[in-house]
Amino acid sequence: PLFQKAAFSKTVADLRDLPTDSQCEVAFAGRSNAGKSSAINTLANHTRLAFVSKTPGRTQHLNYFALEPGKYFVDLPGYGFAKAPEEIRSQWEGLLAPYLRHRNALCGLVLIMDSRHPLTELDLQMFAWFAPTGKPIHVLLTKADKLTRQQQALVFREVQEALGTIGENFSLQLFSSLQKSGVKEAEAILGDWLDL
Ligand code: GDP
Numbered sequence: 736p737l738f739q740k741a742a743f744s745k746t747v748a749d750l751r752d753l754p755t756d757s758q759c760e761v762a763f764a765g766r767s768n769a770g771k772s773s774a775i776n777t778l779a780n781h782t783r784l785a786f787v788s789k790t791p792g793r794t795q796h797l798n799y800f801a802l803e804p805g806k807y808f809v810d811l812p813g814y815g816f817a818k819a820p821e822e823i824r825s826q827w828e829g830l831l832a833p834y835l836r837h838r839n840a841l842c843g844l845v846l847i848m849d850s851r852h853p854l855t856e857l858d859l860q861m862f863a864w865f866a867p868t869g870k871p872i873h874v875l876l877t878k879a880d881k882l883t884r885q886q887q888a889l890v891f892r893e894v895q896e897a898l899g900t901i902g903e904n905f906s907l908q909l910f911s912s913l914q915k916s917g918v919k920e921a922e923a924i925l926g927d928w929l930d931l
Pocket of ligand 1: 765766767768769770771772773774813877878879880881910911912913914
């Protein structure tokens with residue numbers, strides 16, 4: 736697999752701590768429990784890698800995984816869990832918003848949605864907010880193993896149409912960490928972004 740050398744690099748709680756050597760990084764965003772950690776682990780061919788992002792003290796931060804010198808996966812905080820509104824706002828304004836809008840090394844966003852519950856309000860907000868950067872968004876519709884072929888085709892079309900009304904530079908696919916399906920397709924896209 737393409738990303739098998741991934742290793743935990745660092746946890747970033749403050750913009751000043753972003754790695755300076757980064758040439759290209761791919762960020763992963765999604766609602767909590769959508770399958771983001773599992774997807775990162777599957778792509779990185781690693782059982783526990785992204786679960787370091789879930790250790791206390793790291794869940795609200797950016798977690799960097801090095802693929803090669805200067806190339807990273809960045810696990811963003813999962814959204815949608817009940818948090819105090821001030822906490823959400825300060826995290827968004829202080830770290831996530833400036834990171835997503837102004838990080839030059841960021842070459843694309845992977846948006847994780849549970850294929851059974853896609854297009855939540857926060858998914859749409861994240862998509863609409865990132866789309867104006869002009870950078871590509873790749874949507875992984877995870878847990879595809881829980882759907883029939885017919886349901887998969889329906890959800891694919893539904894999400895494609897809904898996102899198509901908000902932005903242009905995006906792609907999507909079905910994905911299952913359980914069955915390891917969709918891995919090659921995701922690797923091809925992210926490998927292209929990362930020049931790997
Ligand atoms: P995160 O909070 O977005 O990082 O989500 P996790 O990766 O921790 O996954 C949340 C739950 O969904 C866990 O119980 C996983 O075992 C389950 N899960 C994740 N990916 C898949 C998948 O592809 N198929 C199935 N059936 N379950 C999955």
